[in-house]
Amino acid sequence: MVIKVCVGSSCHLKGSYNVIEAFKEILKKYDVEDLVDLQASFCLGHCAQGVTVQCETPDTLLLHNVSAENAEELFASQVYPLIQK
Ligand code: FES
Numbered sequence: 001m002v003i004k005v006c007v008g009s010s011c012h013l014k015g016s017y018n019v020i021e022a023f024k025e026i027l028k029k030y031d032v033e034d035l036v037d038l039q040a041s042f043c044l045g046h047c048a049q050g051v052t053v054q055c056e057t058p059d060t061l062l063l064h065n066v067s068a069e070n071a072e073e074l075f076a077s078q079v080y081p082l083i084q085k
Pocket residue numbers: 006007008009010011012042043044045046047048050051052
């Protein structure tokens with residue numbers, strides 16, 4: 001799975017860098033580093049609801065208002081179940 005964290009200007013100001021760092025830790029913690037390609041992305045077109053994270057599964061899952069604080073909760077509830085082990 002590819003996970004793209006938006007680093008467009010609006011999301012950048014809202015803390016994209018911290019979200020990427022949080023996701024790195026979370027992928028390690030859940031032992032799925034090998035199964036997920038974590039990338040930075042240009043503007044994903046949902047600036048008002050940033051930080052935006054796009055997960056490319058067979059369908060595209062968009063996460064909005066992602067922060068370092070809620071990243072693990074969002075990952076565990078919405079993304080982890082979609083990762084093919
Ligand atoms: S800057 Fe992130 S969605 Fe536009």
